[in-house]
Amino acid sequence: MHNKEIRSAAKNAGVRLWEVAAAYGINDGNFSRKLRQELPQEEKEKILAIIDRLDQEKQEAI
Helix, strand or coil: CCCHHHHHHHHHHCCCHHHHHHHHCCCHHHHHHHCCCCCCHHHHHHHHHHHHHHHHHHHHHC
16 A cells, blocks of 8 residues: 555544545545555655644644
């Protein structure tokens, strides 16, 4: 499976991939297709930063 780092980070943060896609600015179907191929490191870092931000927002809402 490609992009395990992104998938596991989202799962550990309790963030759904469709939420990451919305914050990234693309359709969730397109995001899922994008994850089928290994992403460049720069793009991975951007997505991981989005996951961290969404996780912080969820923690603040509690």
